[in-house]
Amino acid sequence: MKVTMDGQTIADDASGVAAALDLARRKADELGRLVIEVHADGNVATELLDAMPDDTAGVTELGVTTAEKGLFLRETLLQARDALERTRADQATAAGMLDAGDVAGAIAALRGLVEGWQLVRSVLDQTAALAGVSLDELSADGTPGDEAVRALAGDLIALRDAVSNEDWSALSDVLACELDARAEQWLALLAGLSDRAAPADRTGGDGAEIA
Secondary structure, X not given: OEEEEOOEEEXXXXXXXXXXXXXXXXXXXXOOEEEEEEEEOOEEOOOHXXXXXXXXXXXXXXXXXXXXXXXXXXXXXXXXXXXXXXXXXXXXXXXXXXXXXXXHHHHHHHHHHHHHHHHHHHHHHHHHHHHOOOHHHOEEOOEEXXXXXXXXXXXXXXHHHHHXXXXXXXXXXXXXHHHHHXXXXXXXXXXXXXXXXXXXXXXXXXXXXXX
16 A cells, blocks of 8 residues: 655555554654544545554555644644634623523523533643643643643533522523633643643744633
């Protein structure tokens, strides 16, 4: 099986998908890059990154696309920051609904809020792993990063319990106070990870600083 990286051939006789991707990742790492997309005979086949069969899986040519590691991590963290800002704003909106007596509207918004936090948590974990940074090495407004992550779990449990008990006052407090403060803390955590992931240049492709 032929293997190409960013249009350049790096092997003509890979024994299987797993070996081809391992080779591509090692080559990319040597160049300070990350594999971000996989093509099988010209078609996007991202699922191969998860499956990675030992044989060729019927693929004649496996191509990978890479990105500069520091830039990719900065842009990913910038997107996570924006997602967290939106989630924070939605939390305030849901708390306002509760205060105005619109319980149904607030409850309907909760799923999106939880999914927003889960997305940011996933990006945080994956980016830290790619950057080789342990969360306990980071500071979130004076709190160790791993503690800030564990604290979120407690906030989400409090959110669930308030809904289960139909304690709308408690739910409003969690949204407007606990989770708002947690969002502020996590924004600092994302900024700290950005510093560690790409310390030489904290600006994204548009020149905007990640803060």
